[in-house]
Every structure is written in structure tokens, then in C-alpha cells.
Amino acid sequence: MLKIGDIRELIRLLDETSLSEIHLESEDVKLHLKKPEPEHTVTYAAPVQAAPAVAPQPVVQAAPAASGQAPAVTNERPAAANDEGTHVIVSPMVGTFYRSPSPDAPSFTEVGSVVNSKTVVCIVEAMKLMNEIEAEVNGEVVEVLAENGQLVEYGQPLFKIRLS
Template sequence: MDLKEIQNLIKFVSNSGVAEVKLETGDIKITIRTTLEGNTPDITYVQQAPMQQAVQQSAPVQQVAAPAAPAAPATPAVDENAKYVTIKSPMIGTFYRKPAPDKPTFVEVGSTIGKGDVLCVVEAMKLFNEIEAEITGKIVKILVDDMSPVEFDQPLFLVDPS
């Protein structure tokens, strides 16, 4: 877990209204406590295991990071789509295209959307958060598969505002 991921986790916890979160992954243990008034991080503890365990744990992390590298060629595609507006995830969670398994999807490619229309749901800590459009336009591309994990600020949709 790198510093950026920890910072994103702190932001997410401070915005969620939760008083305390404990996270344990392999050799890292993190506890984040927030105050009720300002809802800002109060104390953050990061503990790492001895170096010998960290070396053993680092190999799988490198294997996980390797598949992410082919995503870099997608960056030129963003330049081609510069005329489109990207709608990004405001939080970490699980992306759902439908309000329930037996319901139709919120939007499809080609759907016309208006400001305030619900585009998807991101489930975080058993809370289902509706993601609403901030612009009016037409869905050009859906960038995330249904029931996939998403990160904070990850692109979800491309919208043609014209």
C-alpha cells in the first residue's frame, strides 16, 4: 500500500462519517480515527512487519502491479476522447450499473442524460451511493464493468456534452 492509497483512504474515511476504521493487509496495519466535529483524521498508525516478511510479501505485489502496466497505452485514447467529459468515481467501492439485480440498468451507451440523473451506484461499506450526472449529454462509453471494484477518482463514463 503506497502513500497515495493511504491518503485516499483517509479522505474516504473522513468523508464517510465513520468514527474509526481499522485495516489489516499482510504486513501493514492501519487505524484511522476521525473527530465528529470537523470529521478530519485525528490519528493514523502505520505498522510494518519485519523486513524479512516484507520481502516475501513484495513479490505478489509486483505480480499484481504488472497487469496494470498495459493500461498505460490507453492514455493516448484519452487524447482522442478529449472532447468528451469524464465522470469519475467520488469514492472507493463496488460499481453497479443497476439499482438491484432484477432491475434494468441506469444508463446504456447512447443514453441521453440530464444534470442530476442517476448513472450508477457505488457501494462502500454496505452503503449504496447513487452517482448523479453533473452535466447534460450523451453516454459515449462505459469504462467499468458491472460489479467491479473502483478506486477514488477512477473514470466511470465518457459523456459527449454537445
């Protein structure tokens, strides 16, 4: 019989490796863990015209194929397409944003902090699991875009990093 700690360890293994799924089967237990398919963002830009101003074209974000939902259409600019030379770290899940590992501990990063791709910049708590979010890039934190203790959505911008 699998214990909850064993299942958590398998989930951690799936997250930290290039494996896309794990399937275990015994006489009394069947377990199948699979990473979700990555979402795709398609951006359409209007041609540049000197005469009348043209409203920005909508951005279409495709939902995962398994959800069966239609793509969401918004007029917002994608988070990753901000200023050239910067990178926006977005929340990989819905959860609660925390800037430090505990209420009395200092923040992982501040504006002006130098980070590398493996630097933990915050935690997003989801379903009682504390998920450490890494910077993904080398650079300097130029803006913190979420408030400590705030509920964040999937894809919501959390930090702006000036690339180095």
C-alpha cells in the same frame, strides 16, 4: 444519545449541502464531521517539437494535505483530459460499481442514453452505503468504462459522456 440513523442523516446533509463541517456537542456525545479537502491535479505538458519525439511528462497528483504522503507520479494521462467535447465521470470513492439499483432492475443508463447533470448513472457501494453517482454534465453516454460488480478505485473512470 445519537442513533446511527441520526448520524447517517447528518452525513447526508453534509454531502448534499455547501457545508464543509458539522460539530455537535452535548453532555454525553461529541461529534465532528468534516468534508475532505479537494484533491488537486497538476499536469505538465512537453513543448511540441518537430524533430525527435519527446516522451510525455509525468502527471503529479497531490494527495490531501492531511495524509502526509508524497504526491503520486504517474505517466498516465488524466481522465478528465480525454477527447475534446467529452467528459469522463470518475469514481468519487473506493467501492463496488453497480449499473442498476438492484440485480433484477434495468441499468440506470446505457450507451446512447441522454443524461443531464442530475441523472443518476450508477451506484458505488462503500462500507454498506449505496452512493448514487450523478452525471455532473448534460450529454450522451458514449462508453461505459467499468464492469457491473467491479471494485473501483478513487478517481477511476466510469463513464464517458459526449457533451451537448
